[in-house]
Amino acid sequence: MDAYRIVGGKGLEGEIAIGGAKNAALPILCATLVEKGTYILKNVPALKDIKTLSKVLEKLGLRVENLDKNTLKVVNEGLKSIEATYDLVKTMRASFTVMGPILAHEKRAKVSLPGGCAIGARPVDLHLKGFEALGCEIQIHHGYVEAEAKELKGAKIVLDFPSVGATENIIMAAVKAKGETILENAAREPEIDDLCNFLVSMGAKIQGIGTSKIVIEGVEKLYPGEYTIIPDRIEAGTYLVLSILSKGKVKVKGAVREHMDSFLAKLEEMGAEIKEEGDLMWIETPVENLKPAIVKTMPHPGFPTDLQAQIMTLMSVVKGTSEIKETIFENRFMHVSELNRMGTNIKIDGNRALIEGVEKFEYAEVMASDLRAGASLVIAGLYAEGETIVTRIYHIDRGYEALEDKLVKLGAHIERIKVEGV
Numbered sequence: 451m452d453a454y455r456i457v458g459g460k461g462l463e464g465e466i467a468i469g470g471a472k473n474a475a476l477p478i479l480c481a482t483l484v485e486k487g488t489y490i491l492k493n494v495p496a497l498k499d500i501k502t503l504s505k506v507l508e509k510l511g512l513r514v515e516n517l518d519k520n521t522l523k524v525v526n527e528g529l530k531s532i533e534a535t536y537d538l539v540k541t542m543r544a545s546f547t548v549m550g551p552i553l554a555h556e557k558r559a560k561v562s563l564p565g566g567c568a569i570g571a572r573p574v575d576l577h578l579k580g581f582e583a584l585g586c587e588i589q590i591h592h593g594y595v596e597a598e599a600k601e602l603k604g605a606k607i608v609l610d611f612p613s614v615g616a617t618e619n620i621i622m623a624a625v626k627a628k629g630e631t632i633l634e635n636a637a638r639e640p641e642i643d644d645l646c647n648f649l650v651s652m653g654a655k656i657q658g659i660g661t662s663k664i665v666i667e668g669v670e671k672l673y674p675g676e677y678t679i680i681p682d683r684i685e686a687g688t689y690l691v692l693s694i695l696s697k698g699k700v701k702v703k704g705a706v707r708e709h710m711d712s713f714l715a716k717l718e719e720m721g722a723e724i725k726e727e728g729d730l731m732w733i734e735t736p737v738e739n740l741k742p743a744i745v746k747t748m749p750h751p752g753f754p755t756d757l758q759a760q761i762m763t764l765m766s767v768v769k770g771t772s773e774i775k776e777t778i779f780e781n782r783f784m785h786v787s788e789l790n791r792m793g794t795n796i797k798i799d800g801n802r803a804l805i806e807g808v809e810k811f812e813y814a815e816v817m818a819s820d821l822r823a824g825a826s827l828v829i830a831g832l833y834a835e836g837e838t839i840v841t842r843i844y845h846i847d848r849g850y851e852a853l854e855d856k857l858v859k860l861g862a863h864i865e866r867i868k869v870e871g872v
């Protein structure tokens with residue numbers, strides 16, 4: 451199994467470019483199920499999750515081809531199946547977001563329930579409530595959800611929680627439904643705006659993009675075409691923490707400030723000065739000058755849960771007591787025990803983590819438990835003198851394109867090695 455061997459304490463320097471947003475590319479790829487035609491998607495990150503979803507689309511009858519590393523051509527000549535099977539959905543729960551677009555195209559779908567994951571139970575009840583409101587009969591048998599409707603009809607849907615996945619699934623089911631759908635308390639993440647803009651570029655009628663009230667007027671037909679995915683704000687945030695630890699020698703290329711307001715505001719509250727020039731962003735403020743802070747993860751535009759582990763890693767070496775409250779996922783502190791193996795001083799109290807700043811990270815052998823936790827351990831390893839081994843990096847491969855290549859370009863000593871078992 452692959453692991454990273456990192457010899458830390460090397461001064462990192464240079465520009466690190468941001469790829470396309472994983473969490474925009476995934477729902478946009480699902481949306482190619484909505485209408486027959488040829489789609490050209492640009493700035494698609496070359497990630498394991500994208501490959502997995504491409505396999506799901508191919509099983510449903512689409513053709514997915516790489517025109518180059520980050521450009522996909524998707525050809526939909528009609529679905530050959532309406533079933534997304536457990537073997538694929540279990541490896542990537544975001545594949546559940548094929549259900550809405552299959553329903554829009556076929557008015558019936560059979561999709562495996564995704565099951566839980568390391569960071570939480572992650573049910574799909576809000577997705578199903580939305581499909582029912584649009585006129586679907588829902589049955590759950592043997593781990594599969596089956597939905598069918600004579601006709602999808604627009605409806606008013608109020609989400610109990612602004613779930614990203616439920617918002618995306620319902621929007622895609624509603625774009626070709628009869629009449630108007632009003633989605634209240636919708637999620638507002640920039641990746642959802644990107645999905646909506648992609649659908650509108652094909653002729654969908656969607657109002658209120660970026661707000662918590664999205665209004666979709668169903669249309670007969672959509673017109674597939676070309677679309678470019680937004681940059682990945684979570685990848686950008688991850689590398690901005692590296693920029694701080696490098697005293698600004700690492701500069702992040704291609705981040706979109708507007709997508710990262712709450713994260714940048716928190717860094718500024720800690721005393722960081724954000725520098726920008728052209729499409730470069732960096733922070734020269736030394737860690738010693740930063741203050742502790744309190745973070746509460748929230749749906750967008752609140753502080754993103756996907757940057758919780760990364761800012762915790764930073765706070766671990768900021769003098770004083772910081773606090774993080776994780777309100778989105780019930781089990782997203784798996785990185786704490788691994789960071790503490792690297793010499794940090796973090797205590798967990800329910801969904802709160804108390805972080806007592808320490809002088810520096812220590813090298814150690816640690817294990818990635820999920821995508822963002824893995825990224826936080828790599829950051830700590832790069833700044834711990836000595837050899838750190840990070841195992842289970844298959845989690846990291848899901849969401850960071852060519853991580854070790856990008857870091858080596860900055861002067862990092864990181865290599866992918868094979869380790870037994872773990």
Ligand code: EPZ
Nearest residue numbers: 473544572573574575576577613614615616756778779821
């Ligand atoms: C998306 O997951 C992202 N994944 C996650 O990023 C991200 O952490 C999450 O949104 C929150 O921002 C993708 O976009 C592929 P949710 P999603 O539905 O859609 C509960 C990463 O690191 N809920 O907003 O699954 C749920 O259990 C990943 O890139 C219900 O109770 O998130 C959770 O506690 C990790 N019922 C909360 O809502 C439902 O029907 C947020 O889930 C749906 C969700």
